[in-house]
Amino acid sequence: MKAIRVATFGGIENLKLEPNVPLPAVGKKEVLIKVSAAGVNPVDTYIRSGTYARLPELPYTPGSDAAGVVEGVGSEVTRFKKGDRVCTVRSVSGAYAEYATAEDKFVTHLSDQLSFAQGAAIGAPYYTAVKALHIRARARPGESCLIHGASGAVGIAAVQYAKAIGLYVVGTAGTKEGMALVKNTGADMVFNHREEGYVKAIQDAIGGADIILEMLSNVNLQKDLELVDTRGRVLVIGCRGTIEINPRSTMAKESSIMGVNLMTVTDEDFKEMHSVIKAGMHVGWLDPKVSKVYPLGEAKTAHHDVINNQGTTGKLVLDTTK
Ligand SMILES: NC(=O)c1ccc[n+]([C@@H]2O[C@H](COP(=O)([O-])OP(=O)(O)OC[C@H]3O[C@@H](n4cnc5c(N)ncnc54)[C@H](OP(=O)(O)O)[C@@H]3O)[C@@H](O)[C@H]2O)c1
Known part of the structure; x- marks a missing residue:
C-alpha cells in the first residue's frame, strides 16, 4: 500500500x-x-x-x-x-x-x-472540543463561552458543540473570512484577534466569559484572565511557548486555569465522548x-x-x- x-x-x-x-x-x-x-x-x-x-x-x-x-x-x-x-x-x-x-x-x-x-x-478536533467543554469545564446550558481561536479545526468543532448544549458563544478569528465562517457556524458574536482593542471590545460586549477555550495560550493567557468571569474557567488547549502571567488576576474572581489533553482520557471518558459525537452526527450539529x-x-x-x-x-x- x-x-x-x-x-x-x-x-x-x-x-x-x-x-x-x-x-x-x-x-x-x-x-x-x-x-x-x-x-x-x-x-x-x-x-x-x-x-x-x-x-x-x-x-x-x-x-x-x-x-x-x-x-x-x-x-x-x-x-x-x-x-x-x-x-x-x-x-x-x-x-x-x-x-x-x-x-x-x-x-x-x-x-x-x-x-x-x-x-x-x-477525530482530534471534535473529541478535544467535547473533552474541554463536557469532561473538563462541565459546561452548563446558559453559560457564556469565549472560543479564542474559533476559525480552526478545534474552534469550529467547539462552536458547534457549545451551541448544541445551549451556551452563549463568542468566537475569535484573524481574518474576515475566518470571522464569517465562525459566525455562519453559529457563534453569537465574533471578534478579530488581530485587531487592536479587541479584548476591550469583548469585555464591553459581554462583561466576562464563564468558560474560555484557548487555542494559543502562550499569547493570550493573561488576556483570558482579564476576560474570564467570576469563578470562570480558562481551558488551555493550544500552547506553543511560554508566557508571563500575573497569578493575582485569578484571586479577585477566583478563576481557574485548566489543562486539556486528548491523549489522557479514560475509557469512561471515551464512552461519553463517543456518545456526544454519535448524537452530533445523528442530530446534525456535527458538521x-x-x-x-x-x-x-x-x-x-x-x-x-x-x-x-x-x-x-x-x-x-x-x-x-x-
Ligand atoms: N490539548 C489537546 O489535547 C489538543 C488537541 C487538539 C489540538 N490542540 C492544539 O490546539 C491548537 C488548535 O488546534 P487546531 O487543530 O484547531 O489548529 P488550527 O486549525 O490550525 O487552528 C488554529 C486556530 O488558532 C487561531 N489563532 C491564531 N492566532 C491566534 C491568536 N493570536 N489568538 C487566538 N487564536 C489565534 C487561528 O485563527 P486565525 O488563523 O484565523 O488567526 C485558528 O482559529 C493547536 O495548538 C493544537 O496543537 C491541543
Whole structure:
C-alpha cells in the first residue's frame, strides 16, 4: 500500500511517500480501515519534528484521525463489520496511508450525511472540543463561552458543540473570512484577534466569559484572565511557548486555569465522548468544515500549512486515494 513514512525526526522533508509498505497486521481488538481521508493535526507536526513528549518508534506512519470503510476486523471485534463507514480518533499503524488499523474503542460509525473528508476532520478536533467543554469545564446550558481561536479545526468543532448544549458563544478569528465562517457556524458574536482593542471590545460586549477555550495560550493567557468571569474557567488547549502571567488576576474572581489533553482520557471518558459525537452526527450539529484537501503525496505542504497558516478556515485533510 501507499503510505507516508518518517524515518528520522525533523523537518517536513522527512515525510516520504512510499509505494510498497506492507499492510498492517490486525490485532484481536482492532479494525482495519481502507482509508479515504486522513486528518492533518498540529500535533502530527510536533511528533514529526521530534519535539513532542511522546514519540513513536522510527520508522513510523503519521496521523491519528482517519475515515474510510472497514476492510477487516480482529477476532474480538463485534461492533464493526467489513463495509461499514467509519472514522477513528486514534490509529495504531498511522492514518496517512491507504490502510490503517485502530483499536475498536476509538472507532465510530460515520453518518451517511458526512463525506470521508469530513469524517477525517472529526477525530482530534471534535473529541478535544467535547473533552474541554463536557469532561473538563462541565459546561452548563446558559453559560457564556469565549472560543479564542474559533476559525480552526478545534474552534469550529467547539462552536458547534457549545451551541448544541445551549451556551452563549463568542468566537475569535484573524481574518474576515475566518470571522464569517465562525459566525455562519453559529457563534453569537465574533471578534478579530488581530485587531487592536479587541479584548476591550469583548469585555464591553459581554462583561466576562464563564468558560474560555484557548487555542494559543502562550499569547493570550493573561488576556483570558482579564476576560474570564467570576469563578470562570480558562481551558488551555493550544500552547506553543511560554508566557508571563500575573497569578493575582485569578484571586479577585477566583478563576481557574485548566489543562486539556486528548491523549489522557479514560475509557469512561471515551464512552461519553463517543456518545456526544454519535448524537452530533445523528442530530446534525456535527458538521466539520474542511478548508483544503491535499493528495497523500502532498503531506509535506499540509504539514507546512497547518503550522504556518494565518487566516484559518477549518480543517486540513489528506486524500489517501490520490
Ligand atoms: N490539548 C489537546 O489535547 C489538543 C488537541 C487538539 C489540538 N490542540 C492544539 O490546539 C491548537 C488548535 O488546534 P487546531 O487543530 O484547531 O489548529 P488550527 O486549525 O490550525 O487552528 C488554529 C486556530 O488558532 C487561531 N489563532 C491564531 N492566532 C491566534 C491568536 N493570536 N489568538 C487566538 N487564536 C489565534 C487561528 O485563527 P486565525 O488563523 O484565523 O488567526 C485558528 O482559529 C493547536 O495548538 C493544537 O496543537 C491541543
